[in-house]
Amino acid sequence: MKPPQPPLVDAHLDLAHNVLDMGLDLTLPLAELRRRHPRGDLPTATLPALGQAGVALVFATLFASPHHPQHNPDGGYRTPDEAHALAWRQLELYRRWADEGRVRLVTSRAGLEAHLRAWEDDGVPGLLILMEGADPIRTPSELGFWVDAGVRIVGPAWGGTRYAGGSWGETGGLTAAGRELVAAMSSEPRVALDASHLSERSFWEAVEVYQGPLLASHSNARRFVSGERHLTDAMIREIGRRDGVVGAVLYNAFLVEGWRRGDPRPGFEVLVRHMAHVASLIGWERVGIGSDFDGGFGTLETPAPLDGPADLRRLQDHLPAGAFAGVIGGNWLRWLRSWLP
Template identity: 80%
Template sequence: MESVNPPEPPLVDAHLDLAHNVLDMGLDLTRPLEELRRQHASGDVPTVTLPALVEAGAALVFATLFVGPYHPEHNPEGYRTPDEAHARAWRQLELYRQWEHEGRVRLVTDRAGLESHLEAWKKDGVVGLLVLMEGADPIRTPDELGFWADAGVRLVGPAWGGTRYAGGSWNGTGGLTELGRELMAALEDEPRVALDASHLSERAFWEALERYEGPVLASHSNARRFVNEERHLTDDMIRAVGARNGVVGTVLYNAFLQAGWQRGDARPDLEVAVRNMAHVADLIGWERVGIGSDFDGGFGARELPEPLDRPADLRRLEPALPPGTFAGVLGENWLRWLRGWLP
């Protein structure tokens, strides 16, 4: 691998739906970003490819296994059964393994592997992937958690919308189901997997933290202080993540940063993202603030704050953040959290 001398400090993005974009959206993420944009000139403007992540100095990405449930209007091709969800998530994991075989990424599953990857990254710029399951329906029964842990999954978010396990962002305020309570017990017994609280309904969030005492993160969640919707975290929820030494990743979608923003509105500037980060920091400290951009999560560059256009632009946050906080927010806070619990 040719030396690329990636920019420092390292970027860690705690939420990108890479495999979903390839297998469900038909995007070839191995291409340069500008080439992908020319190929998909209509619709959302693509923001992420593997070469764009290398350019950005992305040392690590939390890469999701995300499969959408069936909906007659919004997702008629979605999964209808646990077996279908399982098969589609497995296909996404196989894509990440294929990329690793081709030398495009390195999969990270333990502390030693993280450190060896970071040393190699300084020379070759190859992006590391830590696998996050967003929505737990691919886990057909809670006793299958160990199977996914063996396969390399290190983070599990029980909900997206509502799942068989928990109420979620677009499924009212339901709490954990009986299966969800069993999943919390399985997580308690599986030290290789941490709980992602993003997308949990408020009720499910508190029930999960009551039943599970292991490591917790919110990979891509903003403060409800600015956008009062179930998708976001109340101040008490943010404090609870901080009390468990977790990190909260900021989502850089305008509608999650500015109340009332709609597609087609003028793009706000970076201040909307910085004020969200600052609010979280006021509650739990700058050392627990990170990035979970969700750049490729169903929206494009026109839906990001100015001047964000691609992963490399995340480095433009530096002058907007308080002195001494940029390296932590960009990636070091996530790396410290991972070093604290990875097997």
């Protein structure tokens, strides 16, 4: 059965983290995973659900969660070696899924095109690897090791890292090692810089050094929600100036100022408001989706009527004529084709 058209691309899913750190079996149908799930924040995405939704490509993360007395008091990495080991274990999971035929790994432009042709027939999702938080890169000189292993996008920060101020905790600028890493990325044609989670100061310091492809995989507009986690208009314009794409993240607290878990779910209009604002600055052709489904929140923390990846196609009824195919995935594919070797 051919997948739904047009292809859906989600620029941010913490798949391996959800399996290895959260204990979710993402090979299950979504209904079965929810039946087994003990918590109230219902899972939103599994591999079968992605396939059924017609998800052609996911930017799948390597996310090594740092130890933090508030955010992660009982686990997480404390050293670069521990961060490296956690991320490598996640990459090995993606490789195992590929060996099992559950996904296809995409690392090149030719590989992307071959995958999309195969996806038209079998609906198997592709994964392009994104490192969220660069601490698994033990030194800037190790960037090439990870790129050779298949990483194609690196976000230097989550919270503050050894490389950059982030969206919470340490919100300063790039460290000396961070400047070295960004410079190394600028001379490595196989990798792009993800601005999501960079502090505002780190963002501007990074783009002074970095000259390669730029994106924000999962970020919203600070115009509507305050804080370092979101992009200012000037940051959005800079991403657009470099022909990058901004992926909207679907967590309600990142869509509506002051929203708290347990509050009523807003509708799609809050998501579209962020998308339309980004489009007003850099065009609809630079707007995409970076859902972050299950990235610390579940279905009940997303806009209604989202119940799984397939419901993203309902955006067609809320976007301007002609914008839907690009936003749902075409814009990310165009961006990848513009720079993948």
